[in-house]
Amino acid sequence: MNKLVVIIESFILAVFFGLLPVVICFVTAGLANVIFLEEKGITYWALAGLVVGLFIDIIFVKSWVKKAYQINSRIMVALYVFYSIGVFGLCMGIPVLNFVLCMAAGAYTARRIYHNKAGPAEFEPAVRKVSVFAAAVMAMICFLMALWAGIGGMIGYRFETPFLSFTFTIPVFFIIVLTGGALLVLLQYYLTRISAKATFKLSTLNSVR
Secondary structure: OOHHHHHHHHHHHHHHHHHHHHHHHHHHHHHHHHHOOOOOOHHHHHHHHHHHHHHHHHHHHHHHHHOOOOHHHHHHHHHHHHHHHHHHHHHHOOOOHHHHHHHHHHHHHHHHHHHOOHHHHHHHHHHHHHHHHHHHHHHHHHHHHHHHHHHHOOOOOOEOOOOOOOEEEHHHHHHHEEEEEEEEHHHHHHHHHHHHHHHHHHHHHHHHH
8 A cells, every 4th residue: 555655656746847847848949939930840849848858857857756855845836836827827717726736735745744754743834834825826826817807808798697697897896806716715725734634644544554
């Protein structure tokens, strides 16, 4: 059982760290082609960027996974924000995958505490800190959603269903944004806490066995 957990954990960490150079190199190569070559041969440039990213993974991912729980917290914060914005854009402004990320952050925090052999006294402050951080990132995402909706002409839009119809006036728009945003932020906070506590409990149970 412990061996299976290690394999699954290593795979998830490898995907998490490995996607970063692939995405950065792929996007950078594509942008460089657009800027300097006006999209001539963009497919080849993008593929070249993809290959470079995979090459970086081959060299470094194994060591990144091995040192996953000793990596500087600021680096992990930056990676979390990077992925949060990325999946927000990928889901077209609907923060579904952001909830997956916050649960992953909670699980990572619990495993980091477990691997570094910290006790219950360190656990609660760390979980509170990561939960507040995840909620703050969701608040930023909600702001981006509101900005996106405002720029996209949501204000003045007529919403109609067989059961409900109304116009997105400025007051209605802000009520929906504030209410919905508050619910999303609270959900993000508690999902992170639940994930961290469940992961820590399972980790300690496995170690006892």
